[in-house]
Amino acid sequence: MEQGVIDIDSLAGGFDLQATVESGQSYLWNRADGTTYETDAAHGGDAWYWTTFRPDERADPAVLRVRQVDGQIRWESHVDAAERLRHWLRLDDNLDAIVASAPEDRLLRDAYDTYRGMRLVRDPPFGALISFICSAQMRVSRIHGMQVALRRAHGEAVDFDGETYHAYPTPEALAATTESALRDLGLGYRAPYVQRSAEMVATGEAHPGDARGLSYEEAREFLTQFVGVGQKVADCVLLFSLGYLEAVPLDTWIRTTIEEYYPDCEKGSYADTSRAIRETLGGEYAGYTQTYVFHYLRNGGE
Numbered sequence: 001m002e003q004g005v006i007d008i009d010s011l012a013g014g015f016d017l018q019a020t021v022e023s024g025q026s027y028l029w030n031r032a033d034g035t036t037y038e039t040d041a042a043h044g045g046d047a048w049y050w051t052t053f054r055p056d057e058r059a060d061p062a063v064l065r066v067r068q069v070d071g072q073i074r075w076e077s078h079v080d081a082a083e084r085l086r087h088w089l090r091l092d093d094n095l096d097a098i099v100a101s102a103p104e105d106r107l108l109r110d111a112y113d114t115y116r117g118m119r120l121v122r123d124p125p126f127g128a129l130i131s132f133i134c135s136a137q138m139r140v141s142r143i144h145g146m147q148v149a150l151r152r153a154h155g156e157a158v159d160f161d162g163e164t165y166h167a168y169p170t171p172e173a174l175a176a177t178t179e180s181a182l183r184d185l186g187l188g189y190r191a192p193y194v195q196r197s198a199e200m201v202a203t204g205e206a207h208p209g210d211a212r213g214l215s216y217e218e219a220r221e222f223l224t225q226f227v228g229v230g231q232k233v234a235d236c237v238l239l240f241s242l243g244y245l246e247a248v249p250l251d252t253w254i255r256t257t258i259e260e261y262y263p264d265c266e267k268g269s270y271a272d273t274s275r276a277i278r279e280t281l282g283g284e285y286a287g288y289t290q291t292y293v294f295h296y297l298r299n300g301g302e
Contacts (some may be wrong), residue, residue, distance in 0.1 A: 013095020016117035061167035174198035193228025
C-alpha cells in the first residue's frame with residue numbers, strides 16, 4: 001500500500017474535502033460509510049472517501065482513499081497517487097486569487113465565505129459523461145445512487161486493504177449491456193442514452209476527452225453529439241472534467257438564481273442566457289462561482 005500526506009496550509013485558499021466531493025459536481029467519489037449525499041454536507045468532517053482509477057489503460061483498476069483530518073489530506077492507494085489526487089481535486093488552483101477575482105456581490109461573497117476551501121473537481125471524462133447523462137430531473141443523491149448501482153453491476157471487483165470495491169464501468173462494459181438491464185438499475189428513460197453513449201466511446205466513434213483544446217462553445221457543441229447530452233449536460237462535463245472553468249450549467253438552481261438575483265441575464269435561449277450569466281459571474285472563473293452559489297443555495301443559504 002502507498003500512502004501520503006498533503007498539508008492543507010500549503011494550498012492557496014485551503015481545502016474542504018466533503019464540500020468538494022459532495023457538492024453536486026462529482027458522482028464518482030463515495031463515502032466509506034455509504035452515506036454520500038445523505039449526510040449534512042455543510043462543512044468538512046473527517047470521513048474517508050474513495051474512488052477508483054486505472055494507472056494506465058492496460059493496468060488493473062486501483063483504489064484511492066482520501067481523508068481530511070488535523071489540517072492534512074491523507075491518502076492511500078495501490079500505487080503512488082499524489083499527483084492524480086492533486087489533478088482530480090485541483091489542489092494547485094490558487095483559490096485565494098479565484099475568490100478575489102469574483103465580482104463584488106453579496107450573494108457571491110456569502111457563498112464563497114460559507115464554503116471556502118471547496119474546489120472544483122476534474123473527473124475522468126467518461127465517468128463524468130455518464131453520471132451527468134443520469135442527472136436529468138434527479139436529486140444529487142439519486143444521481144449518485146445510479147453510479148453506485150452501475151459500479152456494482154458492471155464494474156470490476158477490486159480488493160484493497162481487506163475490502164472489496166468496484167471500479168467504475170468501462171465504456172465496453174456499459175456498451176455490452178442492454179437497455180432493460182440498465183432500467184433495472186433505476187436509470188429509467190436515461191438507460192438507452194447511457195448504453196448508446198458508452199457504445200460511441202467503446203467503438204471509437206467519439207470520446208468526451210476529445211473536446212479538450214476546442215474553444216468553449218465549440219467544445220460544448222462537440223459534446224452534444226452524445227446521446228442524452230444537451231447543452232446543460234455538456235456544460236457540466238466541460239466544467240467538472242475538462243477544465244473549462246468559465247462554463248455555467250443552467251440547471252434548475254441556477255435558473256432560479258437568475259430569476260431572483262440576475263433577471264437581466266435571462267435572454268430567452270440557453271446560449272444567450274449562458275453567455276450573460278458567465279459575464280455576470282466573472283467570466284474566466286464563472287464556473288467556480290456558479291458551483292459555490294449552487295452548493296450554498298441547495299444547503300439553505302439565503
